[in-house]
Amino acid sequence: MKKILIVAMITVFALGAKAQKFEGLADTPPMGWNSWNKFACDVTEDLIKETADAMVSSGMKDAGYEYIVIDDCWHGERDSLGFIQADPARFPSGIKALADYVHSKGLKFGIYSDAGWQTCGGRPGSRGREYQDAMTYASWGVDYLKYDWCNTEGLKAEGAYLTMRDALYEAGRPIVLSICEWGDNDPWDWAEPIGHLWRTTGDIYNCFDCEEDHGTWSSWGVLQIIDMHPGIRSAAGPGHWNDPDMMEVGNGMTVNEDRAHFALWAMQAAPLIAGNDIRNMSPETLEILTNKDVIAIDQDTLGVQGYKHIDEEDYEVWVKPLAGGDVAICFLNRTEEAMDITFDWATNKLVDPDFGHTTDFAQSRYDIYNVWTHKKAGNTKKALKASLPGRDVLMLRLSKK
CATH class of the missing domain: 3.20.20.70 (Aldolase class I)
Structure with missing residues (x-):
C-alpha cells in the first residue's frame, strides 16, 4: 500500500x-x-x-x-x-x-x-x-x-x-x-x-x-x-x-x-x-x-450569517435573512434574571448592514412561528410582548403573508 x-x-x-x-x-x-x-x-x-x-x-x-x-x-x-x-x-x-x-x-x-x-x-x-x-x-x-x-x-x-x-x-x-x-x-x-x-x-x-x-x-x-x-x-x-x-x-x-x-x-x-x-x-x-x-x-440555502439588530448590553436582538424572503429573529437575555420584552414590529425596520436585505413590517405583515415550541405565534400586526427567562432566547421564524 x-x-x-x-x-x-x-x-x-x-x-x-x-x-x-x-x-x-x-x-x-x-x-x-x-x-x-x-x-x-x-x-x-x-x-x-x-x-x-x-x-x-x-x-x-x-x-x-x-x-x-x-x-x-x-x-x-x-x-x-x-x-x-x-x-x-x-x-x-x-x-x-x-x-x-x-x-x-x-x-x-x-x-x-x-x-x-x-x-x-x-x-x-x-x-x-x-x-x-x-x-x-x-x-x-x-x-x-x-x-x-x-x-x-x-x-x-x-x-x-x-x-x-x-x-x-x-x-x-x-x-x-x-x-x-x-x-x-x-x-x-x-x-x-x-x-x-x-x-x-x-x-x-x-x-x-x-x-x-x-x-x-x-x-x-x-x-x-x-x-x-x-x-x-x-x-x-x-x-x-x-x-x-x-x-x-x-x-x-x-x-x-x-x-x-x-x-x-x-x-x-x-x-x-x-x-x-x-x-x-x-x-x-x-x-x-x-x-x-x-x-x-x-442550514438555510441563502447562506447569510445573522447580524445584531439591537444591542442593549443585557438584551440583544439578532436577525438572519433566509431564502425565499423569510426572516429568523432571536431575542437574547444575557442576564441570569428573567426580563419582560416588548418589540414593536412596525417601528423596527430590519436593514442588513452587509448584504442589503430589508424587512419593513410597516409595509408587510409576517406570520410568526416559534421554533422551540413548534407553534404558530400570531403575526406582526401587533407588538410582541414576552417574558424571557435568564440566559435564554426567544427564537422566531417570520414568513410573509
Missing part, C-alpha cells in the same frame, strides 16, 4: 495540475461531532464506533449531522518511510477500517492534524509531510480534516494552509478543510479560496459567560465568543463559513444556556459540530441538538 502511495505522489507531482479547494462540499455549514470537547486525548476505536452508532440511533443523522471527527491524539509514530500511523493500542484495527465502519453507517469520517511539527497534544504534526499525509488520508477514506496551528513557529498561516489545501486536492479525494488557527491571522480576509470553514476565536469553554485563563492563552464562554469580531459576517457564505468553534451543548450548562448557545450558533450560520457524549444524552440535550426548525435556520 505504501509503495502505491509513493507512486501516486510522484505521478501527481509530475502532472502538475493546478490545485484548488474542492467545491460543493460545504454549501451549508457542516454538521457533525468532534471528540475534543468531551474526551480530549482519551480517544479510542471503540469510542468512535459507539459514537457513530449513537449518531444514527439517536436521530442525529436524520436531523442532518453527518461527520464523525477524531480530534487530537489518535496518532502513533511515523514509520520508516515517514507515513503516519494510528496509535496501535487505541486504534488496533487502523484508521482505514474505522473510516469504513463510519461510512457503513451512512456517515462521513473526519480526522485531525496540525500545520506545525507537533499537534497541540504533542503528536506528530504535518509540517514538511503535507503531501504524504494528504495521500494517506485519501487512502484511508477521510472526508474532513481539522487542521490546527500549534508549534508553527516561523510559518505564515495563509501559506501553510494553502500548502495543505493543494496537498488534499492533488491527493484526489474530496476532503473538507477546517482551518483552525483560532482567528489569530484574520482568516476571514484570505481563507475563502483555501478552506471550507475557519475558526474565528480561541477554544470554546463549557461556560455561558466566562473566560478560562491558561496563562498565555484563554478559553472562552458562549457570550465571549459571539462578542468577538463583529465585522466579519460578510466573509461567510456557501462553501466558506466563519466557525466560532465546536458546541458545548450537553456538557454541563443549564438547559436555558444550551438552548441559547445552539440558537446563537444557528443564527450565525455556524458549523454545528456537537462536542458532547452523544452516547449518553439527556432528553433535553437531544431535543436541542435535533431541533429541525433551528437546524433549518442554520
Whole structure:
C-alpha cells in the first residue's frame, strides 16, 4: 500500500495540475461531532464506533449531522518511510477500517492534524509531510480534516494552509478543510479560496459567560465568543463559513444556556459540530441538538450569517435573512434574571448592514412561528410582548403573508 502511495505522489507531482479547494462540499455549514470537547486525548476505536452508532440511533443523522471527527491524539509514530500511523493500542484495527465502519453507517469520517511539527497534544504534526499525509488520508477514506496551528513557529498561516489545501486536492479525494488557527491571522480576509470553514476565536469553554485563563492563552464562554469580531459576517457564505468553534451543548450548562448557545450558533450560520457524549444524552440535550426548525435556520440555502439588530448590553436582538424572503429573529437575555420584552414590529425596520436585505413590517405583515415550541405565534400586526427567562432566547421564524 505504501509503495502505491509513493507512486501516486510522484505521478501527481509530475502532472502538475493546478490545485484548488474542492467545491460543493460545504454549501451549508457542516454538521457533525468532534471528540475534543468531551474526551480530549482519551480517544479510542471503540469510542468512535459507539459514537457513530449513537449518531444514527439517536436521530442525529436524520436531523442532518453527518461527520464523525477524531480530534487530537489518535496518532502513533511515523514509520520508516515517514507515513503516519494510528496509535496501535487505541486504534488496533487502523484508521482505514474505522473510516469504513463510519461510512457503513451512512456517515462521513473526519480526522485531525496540525500545520506545525507537533499537534497541540504533542503528536506528530504535518509540517514538511503535507503531501504524504494528504495521500494517506485519501487512502484511508477521510472526508474532513481539522487542521490546527500549534508549534508553527516561523510559518505564515495563509501559506501553510494553502500548502495543505493543494496537498488534499492533488491527493484526489474530496476532503473538507477546517482551518483552525483560532482567528489569530484574520482568516476571514484570505481563507475563502483555501478552506471550507475557519475558526474565528480561541477554544470554546463549557461556560455561558466566562473566560478560562491558561496563562498565555484563554478559553472562552458562549457570550465571549459571539462578542468577538463583529465585522466579519460578510466573509461567510456557501462553501466558506466563519466557525466560532465546536458546541458545548450537553456538557454541563443549564438547559436555558444550551438552548441559547445552539440558537446563537444557528443564527450565525455556524458549523454545528456537537462536542458532547452523544452516547449518553439527556432528553433535553437531544431535543436541542435535533431541533429541525433551528437546524433549518442554520442550514438555510441563502447562506447569510445573522447580524445584531439591537444591542442593549443585557438584551440583544439578532436577525438572519433566509431564502425565499423569510426572516429568523432571536431575542437574547444575557442576564441570569428573567426580563419582560416588548418589540414593536412596525417601528423596527430590519436593514442588513452587509448584504442589503430589508424587512419593513410597516409595509408587510409576517406570520410568526416559534421554533422551540413548534407553534404558530400570531403575526406582526401587533407588538410582541414576552417574558424571557435568564440566559435564554426567544427564537422566531417570520414568513410573509
